[in-house]
Amino acid sequence: MRVLVIGAGNMGLTYSEGMATSSMLNRKKLMIHDLSAELIEMLRKKPEFDVYEKLEDCLPMADVVFLGVKPYHADALMEKMKPMVNDQQIFVSLMAGVTIQHIQNGLEIKKVVRTMPNLPAKVGRGVTSYTESKEISRVELLMIRNLLDTTGESIRVKNEEFINKSTGISGSGPAYVFYFMQSMLEAAKKMGFSDNDSKVLVSTTFEGAIKLFKESDLTPTTWMDRVASKGGTTRAALDSMDENNVEELIKEAAFAAFNRAVELGEE
Ligand SMILES: NC(=O)C1=CN([C@@H]2O[C@H](COP(=O)(O)OP(=O)(O)OC[C@H]3O[C@@H](n4cnc5c(N)ncnc54)[C@H](OP(=O)(O)O)[C@@H]3O)[C@@H](O)[C@H]2O)C=CC1
Numbered sequence: 001m002r003v004l005v006i007g008a009g010n011m012g013l014t015y016s017e018g019m020a021t022s023s024m025l026n027r028k029k030l031m032i033h034d035l036s037a038e039l040i041e042m043l044r045k046k047p048e049f050d051v052y053e054k055l056e057d058c059l060p061m062a063d064v065v066f067l068g069v070k071p072y073h074a075d076a077l078m079e080k081m082k083p084m085v086n087d088q089q090i091f092v093s094l095m096a097g098v099t100i101q102h103i104q105n106g107l108e109i110k111k112v113v114r115t116m117p118n119l120p121a122k123v124g125r126g127v128t129s130y131t132e133s134k135e136i137s138r139v140e141l142l143m144i145r146n147l148l149d150t151t152g153e154s155i156r157v158k159n160e161e162f163i164n165k166s167t168g169i170s171g172s173g174p175a176y177v178f179y180f181m182q183s184m185l186e187a188a189k190k191m192g193f194s195d196n197d198s199k200v201l202v203s204t205t206f207e208g209a210i211k212l213f214k215e216s217d218l219t220p221t222t223w224m225d226r227v228a229s230k231g232g233t234t235r236a237a238l239d240s241m242d243e244n245n246v247e248e249l250i251k252e253a254a255f256a257a258f259n260r261a262v263e264l265g266e267e
């Protein structure tokens with residue numbers, strides 16, 4: 001099977017690195033096409049990829065094509081691709097918002113898998129949700145799932161609405177976690193810790209909390225209660241967050257991302 005990734009930025013390159021060694025490729029090199037000259041030069045130094053400057057040299061050969069450009073570049077890209085694609089090829093979109101129907105119409109093809117990946121895929125700890133057009137067979141879906149799983153875990157969702165919802169939770173989610181981390185780092189530095197000590201304190205606290213959560217059946221609320229002693233320091237912090245409505249604000253932020261994904265599909 002020949003796999004082509006178009007757009008090798010943050011996400012496209014992450015997927016390319018994950019998939020490059022997959023047995024699904026039957027030792028055929030993963031193909032990459034991007035417009036950035038700088039990126040092409042960097043990618044050419046990597047022996048695991050076949051890098052193409054011209055779409056016509058790689059697109060007709062591909063069985064599976066990953067679309068990794070920004071949503072606002074999708075239409076221009078599809079216009080260029082249209083004369084070179086065929087009905088047997090499978091198109092896997094990594095793009096937020098862009099609907100399956102939009103891709104089917106733009107390329108005049110039928111087989112589309114729409115996904116929502118996330119950035120921890122870079123370290124093999126991503127989570128990708130996906131859904132497919134009805135023309136994708138079970139075998140084809142399994143094959144795509146195997147490719148997606150090279151970057152972490154994947155979940156099949158029942159429709160595109162849940163892809164937009166995943167965007168609000170897991171797609172954009174790493175940024176919410178980094179936001180929280182940044183705030184804690186700044187608090188630590190303000191208290192007088194060095195940059196390095198702040199990083200150790202914050203990152204180890206995140207890692208430890210995630211391990212506790214993942215390795216038990218307890219909810220985060222129960223874990224919060226285990227940290228907080230009555231009348232103690234944690235309760236003071238949690239009360240401060242409650243008074244400032246932090247929980248509601250985080251939920252609103254996740255819905256803002258979901259709503260923006262819906263809007264992107266309508267633009
Ligand atoms: N970053 C993330 O955490 C996540 C991103 N996504 C989705 O992934 C997609 C890519 O995002 P991201 O990787 O961050 O974006 P990047 O800008 O990092 O990567 C996109 C790449 O595509 C190139 N490109 C643009 N137009 C074309 C074209 N016509 N042909 C070939 N290459 C082209 C860009 O080149 P140039 O820079 O020269 O324009 C760039 O190198 C988006 O649609 C986004 O919604 C989804 C989930 C998470």
Ligand SMILES: O=C(O)[C@@H]1CCC=N1
Nearest residue numbers: 095096167171172173
């Ligand atoms: O911010 C974005 O639009 C993309 C989609 C999810 C994460 N990054």
